[in-house]
Amino acid sequence: xxxxxxxxxxxxxxxxxxxxxxxxxxxxxxxxxxxxxxxxxxxxxxxxxxxxxxxxxxxxxxxxxxxxxxxxxxxxxxxxxxxxxxxxxxxxxxxxxxxxxxxxxxxxxxxxxxxxxxxxxxxxxxxxxxxxxxxxxxxxxxxxxxxxxxxxxxxxxxxxxxxxxxxxxxxxxxxxxxxxxxxxxxxxxxxxxxxxxxxxxxxxxxxxxxxxxxxxxxxxxxxxxxxxxxxxxxxxxxxxxxxxxxxxxxxxxxxxxxxxxxxxxxxxxxxxxxxxxxxxxxxxxxxxxxxxxxxxxxxxxxxxxxxxxxxxxxxxxxxxxxxxxxxxxxxxxxxxxxxxxxxxxxxxxxxxxxxxxxxxxxxxxxxxxxxxxxxxxxxxxxxxxxxxxxxxxxxxxxxxxxxxxxxxxxxxxxxxxxxxxxxxxxxxxxxxxxxxxxxxxxxxxxxxxxxxxxxxxxxxxxxxxxxxxxxxxxxxxxxxxxxxxxxxxxxxxxxxxxxxxxxxxxxxxxxxxxxxxxxxxxxxxxxxxxxxxxxxxxxxxxxxxxxxxxxxxx
Amino acid sequence: xxxxxxxxxxxxxxxxxxxxxxxxxxxxxxxxxxxxxxxxxxxxxxxxxxxxxxxxxxxxxxxxxxxxxxxxxxxxxxxxxxxxxxxxxxxxxxxxxxxxxxxxxxxxxxxxxxxxxxxxxxxxxxxxxxxxxxxxxxxxxxxxxxxxxxxxxxxxxxxxxxxxxxxxxxxxxxxxxxxxxxxxxxxxxxxxxxxxxxxxxxxxxxxxxxxxxxxxxxxxxxxxxxxxxxxxxxxxxxxxxxxxxxxxxxxxxxxxxxxxxxxxxxxxxxxxxxxxxxxxxxxxxxxxxxxxxxxxxxxxxxxxxxxxxxxxxxxxxxxxxxxxxxxxxxxxxxxxxxxxxxxxxxxxxxxxxxxxxxx
Ligand SMILES: Nc1ncnc2c1ncn2[C@@H]1O[C@H](COP(=O)(O)OP(=O)(O)OP(=O)(O)O)[C@@H](O)[C@H]1O
Ligand SMILES: [Mg+2]
Numbered sequence: 075x076x077x078x079x080x081x082x083x084x085x086x087x088x089x090x091x092x093x094x095x096x097x098x099x100x101x102x103x104x105x106x107x108x109x110x111x112x113x114x115x116x117x118x119x120x121x122x123x124x125x126x127x128x129x130x131x132x133x134x135x136x137x138x139x140x141x142x143x144x145x146x147x148x149x150x151x152x153x154x155x156x157x158x159x160x161x162x163x164x165x166x167x168x169x170x171x172x173x174x175x176x177x178x179x180x181x182x183x184x185x186x187x188x189x190x191x192x193x194x195x196x197x198x199x200x201x202x203x204x205x206x207x208x209x210x211x212x213x214x215x216x217x218x219x220x221x222x223x224x225x226x227x228x229x230x231x232x233x234x235x236x237x238x239x240x241x242x243x244x245x246x247x248x249x250x251x252x253x254x255x256x257x258x259x260x261x262x263x264x265x266x267x268x269x270x271x272x273x274x275x276x277x278x279x280x281x282x283x284x285x286x287x288x289x290x291x292x293x294x295x296x297x298x299x300x301x302x303x304x305x306x307x308x309x310x311x312x313x314x315x316x317x318x319x320x321x322x323x324x325x326x327x328x329x330x331x332x333x334x335x336x337x338x339x340x341x342x343x344x345x346x347x348x349x350x351x352x353x354x355x356x357x358x359x360x361x362x363x364x365x366x367x368x369x370x371x372x373x374x375x376x377x378x379x380x381x382x383x384x385x386x387x388x389x390x391x392x393x394x395x396x397x398x399x400x401x402x403x404x405x406x407x408x409x410x411x412x413x414x415x416x417x418x419x420x421x422x423x424x425x426x427x428x429x430x431x432x433x434x435x436x437x438x439x440x441x442x443x444x445x446x447x448x449x450x451x452x453x454x455x456x457x458x459x460x461x462x463x464x465x466x467x468x469x470x471x472x473x474x475x476x477x478x479x480x481x482x483x484x485x486x487x488x489x490x491x492x493x494x495x496x497x498x499x500x501x502x503x504x505x506x507x508x509x510x511x512x513x514x515x516x517x518x519x520x521x522x523x524x525x526x527x528x529x530x531x532x533x534x535x536x537x538x539x540x541x542x543x544x545x546x547x548x549x550x551x552x553x554x555x556x557x558x559x560x561x562x563x564x565x566x567x568x569x570x571x572x573x574x575x576x577x578x579x580x581x582x583x584x585x586x587x588x589x590x591x592x593x594x595x596x597x598x599x600x601x602x603x604x605x606x607x608x609x610x611x612x613x614x615x616x617x618x619x620x621x622x623x624x625x626x627x628x
Numbered sequence: 629x630x631x632x633x634x635x636x637x638x639x640x641x642x643x644x645x646x647x648x649x650x651x652x653x654x655x656x657x658x659x660x661x662x663x664x665x666x667x668x669x670x671x672x673x674x675x676x677x678x679x680x681x682x683x684x685x686x687x688x689x690x691x692x693x694x695x696x697x698x699x700x701x702x703x704x705x706x707x708x709x710x711x712x713x714x715x716x717x718x719x720x721x722x723x724x725x726x727x728x729x730x731x732x733x734x735x736x737x738x739x740x741x742x743x744x745x746x747x748x749x750x751x752x753x754x755x756x757x758x759x760x761x762x763x764x765x766x767x768x769x770x771x772x773x774x775x776x777x778x779x780x781x782x783x784x785x786x787x788x789x790x791x792x793x794x795x796x797x798x799x800x801x802x803x804x805x806x807x808x809x810x811x812x813x814x815x816x817x818x819x820x821x822x823x824x825x826x827x828x829x830x831x832x833x834x835x836x837x838x839x840x841x842x843x844x845x846x847x848x849x850x851x852x853x854x855x856x857x858x859x860x861x862x863x864x865x866x867x868x869x870x871x872x873x874x875x876x877x878x879x880x881x882x883x884x885x886x887x888x889x890x891x892x893x894x895x896x897x898x899x900x901x902x903x904x905x906x907x908x909x910x911x912x913x914x915x916x917x918x919x920x921x922x923x924x925x926x927x928x929x930x931x932x933x934x935x936x937x938x939x940x941x942x943x944x945x946x947x948x949x950x951x952x953x954x955x956x957x958x959x960x961x962x963x964x965x966x967x968x969x970x971x972x973x974x975x976x977x978x979x980x981x982x983x984x985x986x987x
Contacts (some may be wrong), residue, residue: 526714529681530772532701533708534728534779548718 087539092451092459095444099466102502106485107336107469113329113484127330137312141334144293144309147227151292152285154232158383159239160281164269165376166240167247169368172377177384179614184387185237186610188567188584190297191603193230194591195390196221197302198397226302231295233387235288242284246277252361282350289342293335294474296570297588309335310476310570317480317574325484332477339472391607398604402597415597419605422598425579426586427605433497433582434565437504441512442558444505446547449516454525471510478503479574495577503571508561512554519553520546552620559617563610630815631691631782632657633678639686640673640839647673648839651687655817660809662818664826665836666862671819672787673839678817679785680704691782702731707776707814709786713768715760721771722747722756728779746774749808766797773805777812784809784816790825802829823863827851835859852971853986857979860903867945869902873974873983880974883940885919887969892983900983901975906948908971911935911963913956918964921945925959937965 117124131137162181171177199206200221210216221229250273258272274281296310303311313335317328368376401410402418420427452464470478482503486493493499523546531541547554569584576585583606590599633655640648647670655661663671676682678689680701689696696704716724722743729739747753750770760768769789776784789805790798806829809816820826826833827847834844835858843855854860857868871882874897878890882902894900912918924944925936928951935947935957945965949957957963974983 524712524714526710526712527716529679529701530708530710530714530775531716531727532681533679533704533706533785534775535702535705535731536727537702540731545716549716 088451088455091447092455092463095448095451095463096459096466098444099463102482103466103469103506106481109485110329110332110481113326114333115330116326118326127327128334130327131330131334137331140307140309140312143224143306146224147231147299147308148289148293150228151231151235152289154228155236155239155288156281156285158232159236159284160243160274160277162236162380162383163240163243163247164273165380166244166365167363168365169372169376170365171380177380180384180388181237181240182614183607183611184384184391185234185241186563186567186614187234187391187603187607188297188569188587189230189234189295190301190569190584190588190591191394191567191606192234192390193226193298193302194599195394196226196230198596199390199393222302222304223306224303227299227306227308230298230302231292233390234298235291236383236387238287238291239281239284242280242287243277246280247273248362250276250363252363255363279350282346286343286346290339290472290474293339294476294570296476296573301591310474313476313480314574317483328480329484332480335474335477336472339474343472394600394603395607397596398600400597400600405594405596407596415601418595419598419601423581423586423590423602426581426583426602429497429580430566430583430606430609433500433580434504434562434568436497437501437508437565438558438562440501440505441508441561442554444509445512445516445557446550446554448509448513449520449550450542450546452513453517453520454528467513468510470506475503475507475568475570476574478507479571483574494575495580497580500572500575500580500582503575504565504568507568507571508565511564512557512561515557515560516550516554519550519557523549555620556617559613559620563613563617566609566613567606629780629782630658630813633783633815633817634690635678635687636690637687638674638677638684638689640670640677640682641685646839648677651839651841653834653841653844655815658813658815660806660816660818660829660831662820662826662830662833663836664820664823664833664862667821669836670839671821671836674836675785675787675817675819678783679706679708705779705782707779707781707784709769709772709776709784709789711788711791713765713772713792715763715768715771715775717760720757720759721752721763724760724771725775725778728775732779742778746778749811750774750804765793766801769793769801770804773808777808777814781814784814786816787819788821789818790820791822798825805829827863835862837862853982853984854903854973855982857901857903857975860973860975864905865946866903866905869904869939869943869945871900871902871974873898873900880969883919885966887967889969889974891985892974893985894983899977901977901979902967903973903975904945904967905971906934906946908968909937909945909947910966910968911937911947911949911957912966913961913963915964918966921963921965923957923959923961923963926957937963 114127115123115125117126165171166174166178196204198204200218201207202220202222204221207218210218219225254272254276255268258268294310296314299306299308299311300314309331313328313331316331317325367373397407398415399411399413400407400415401412402408402414448463448467451460473481482499483494485491486499493502527549528541528545531545532538536544566582567584568582569588572582572585573588576582581589583602587599587602587606590596590602633653635651635653638648638651639646651674663674665671673682677684680696680699684697691704716727719727725743725747726739729742734742743756744753747756750773752767752770752774755763755767760771763771769792772789786805790801793801802825805818818826818829830847832844832846833850835842835850837858843850843859845853845855850859850863854863860866861868869882871880873880873889873892873894875894876897878888878892879886880889880900880902910918919939921937921939923935924938927934927936931951932948933951933955935949937945937947939945947965975981976983
């Protein structure tokens with residue numbers, strides 16, 4: 075049954091919700107974006123329209139190169155993650171792997187940390203004075219190639235992001251019917267050929283969707299190139315520096331670069347939508363692919379591949395946790411172990427920990443409430459206005475985090491709405507960025523709930539509002555909370571928006587870790603990273619509880 | 629308090645599509661009234677207009693003399709039973725049944741008493757603290773019925789409530805619903821596309837097609853005197869045979885065979901269509917009276933045997949006879965068919981009008 079016309083959609087409580095949601099988006103997203111555009115194209119001195127900032131950007135190699143660099147990184151990472159993640163997902167679906175459950179947890183964990191922490195760990199391992207580099211140089215006389223620059227960014231982001239592809243593809247493979255594999259076997263197409271001819275085309279839309287996510291994440295990532303990029307500057311780094319630099323920091327120019335970023339991501343998004351829409355299949359599998367025991371060489375190869383890839387990606391985390399227990403003297407690690415780093419961490423930056431509970435905590439509540447309401451109006455009350463809500467709420471999905479930060483700052487750094495420096499602005503930033511994901515998971519949950527159940531409630535005399543919170547919300551609850559927890563995990567490890575919006579009082583763990591790394595306080599950074607990792611693990615355990623072993627989706 | 633329902637000139641549109649062009653019905657107090665029709669004819673749509681889940685593009689809906697067009701769903705005091713039961717999965721059986729009573733802010737003791745009464749009536753008392761997921765389909769349907777009836781609604785609306793059940797349970801629940809409706813004495817509108825179910829359960833049936841009511845009547849009325857060819861073919865099985873009617877001697881002629889029909893309202897000689905149920909043929913080898921035909925095939929089905937018989941003009945007719953041991957009718961035999969004229973229906977050539985004058 076189509077839901078459009080059901081129930082008189084005259085003025086009711088849902089119209090009010092729609093208006094309120096539209097108002098909130100208007101104020102906190104549309105207005106700041108328009109404002110940003112204004113900053114970018116209006117000359118401050120004359121108040122006239124001018125494309126001077128854009129000319130400056132495209133006129134100077136220095137700036138333009140950052141764009142090229144970003145593309146190099148982004149395309150490289152997207153291709154590599156698809157190349158690494160897809161086979162891993164296939165192996166996991168098709169074969170029995172020893173310790174599969176545990177390996178799966180490691181994959182998820184390695185994707186859930188902040189990329190810049192990975193970068194920093196790789197520097198400790200393979201950097202100029204990294205342990206592995208030193209070991210090879212001093213003991214074996216071998217010089218390991220430099221990790222800094224393009225290679226480093228590529229490695230870090232690939233190892234960080236391939237789990238997204240893994241999760242997406244595993245999900246898609248669940249819908250591929252085993253009989254398809256058997257049929258193709260039967261028709262003489264098996265092994266690798268079958269993988270490429272049968273499986274890949276079927277999961278192509280998923281690959282596009284996963285690829286887009288990886289693309290957006292790696293394009294927007296700020297911490298990794300900042301730490302490990304050295305001379306290799308990418309887009310978010312430039313935006314950040316132009317905006318922050320105290321001398322000659324120029325809002326207008328940063329705004330122009332942000333606009334360019336948004337245009338690019340929008341373009342990519344549209345291409346992705348177009349491609350995956352053309353290649354969509356409806357699949358439902360009665361007969362899921364069952365993992366089989368691999369034999370001989372295959373067995374060795376798939377195990378080696380799995381363990382090596384997952385081992386590499388979890389190694390930075392493990393190493394950080396290890397160093398957090400090392401003895402420090404000033405800012406250098408010395409032989410021996412102690413809990414000094416933790417003591418220092420709590421003494422110096424206890425506030426960052428509480429901020430990390432409070433800011434993402436409040437954001438989480440707001441996100442869950444908004445996601446539930448928005449999902450409801452966009453699914454159950456389709457009309458012109460809720461369609462606008464649907465579109466607008468997805469906009470932040472394609473805006474890099476640092477651009478969101480700048481947009482909010484430029485809009486709200488002066489009266490009448492002065493929010494810069496408050497917790498509120500950080501909450502708004504997080505909510506805007508995470509809502510698209512939680513809305514989508516809530517929509518999926520809501521679509522599973524038959525409309526009839528709400529109708530039954532109303533026919534039994536329950537008002538619309540009451541039906542929503544007594545019937546719909548409880549039925550959505552598990553899905554909503556599960557989606558919320560995943561949002562929470564990404565919010566506590568978020569850096570690129572927070573780094574722009576924080577002030578001393580509102581520093582979060584990630585910002586603090588970043589600052590400590592920059593200052594060279596590796597002990598404290600490691601201790602804080604470990605605390606962050608523990609928070610993440612606990613959250614994921616709760617997620618597992620709530621979703622009863624459900625899928626992780628991003 | 630049960631009510632009568634009256635619908636005047638109802639119109640339903642989805643965008644440009646008119647689903648129900650102009651529909652009027654009167655449903656009596658305490659009547660078991662069924663909407664029957666093929667898939668997509670607008671049964672659910674009409675039911676949901678009465679319930680208040682669909683907008684109404686035109687016409688007036690009355691419960692007794694209250695116009696309900698603009699009344700909120702939650703104020704209409706209807707009990708509704710859905711095809712998928714729509715049991716609240718996060719409530720126990722008892723909580724499900726209590727839900728409507730709580731919305732009416734009744735005293736606690738009364739809520740408990742009514743809940744128990746209806747759970748008992750539906751033989752579900754022993755399951756009252758179960759979660760719905762642990763119930764079978766039939767049990768869920770009983771909970772849905774209890775939940776709908778416990779609020780003492782003015783009207784009970786059911787949209788294909790049995791179609792998710794297996795054949796045996798369907799028969800059982802059909803009886804449960806029928807008995808319950810009589811016991812509670814509530815005006816009921818029931819939607820189904822299963823004509824046998826409709827016949828078995830209803831006081832009156834409205835046969836619908838393309839959003840238009842074709843015939844309203846008791847089950848025997850619509851079976852024996854369908855108002856047009858659509859109803860005749862939709863309800864039960866029938867053979868449609870072309871014939872000629874002559875007003876002079878009030879005779880109907882099929883392929884040379886003539887018989888008298890003096891109850892037709894037909895002004896001039898004209899071609900007509902006869903609807904003859906398979907049981908309304910007489911088959912004989914002993915006379916040469918009747919239409920000379922050939923048995924093309926026969927199918928033994930236990931109680932009855934179906935014969936496929938070919939007319940001289942090659943039209944195939946289905947005939948049902950009670951089975952007998954050592955039947956003398958075999959495939960290939962020539963037989964003479966006569967017609968029980970008082971049982972058949974005669975329609976105008978376009979099929980829209982039953983020409984038989986009401987007795
Ligand atoms: N929300 C809607 N939007 C547009 N068209 C609709 C909508 N709901 C129903 N229709 C159309 O209205 C017509 C009648 O549908 P309805 O569901 O009332 O049929 P029905 O008689 O209940 O059929 P069934 O026996 O299959 O349940 C169909 O053509 C259907 O496609
Ligand atoms: Mg229907």
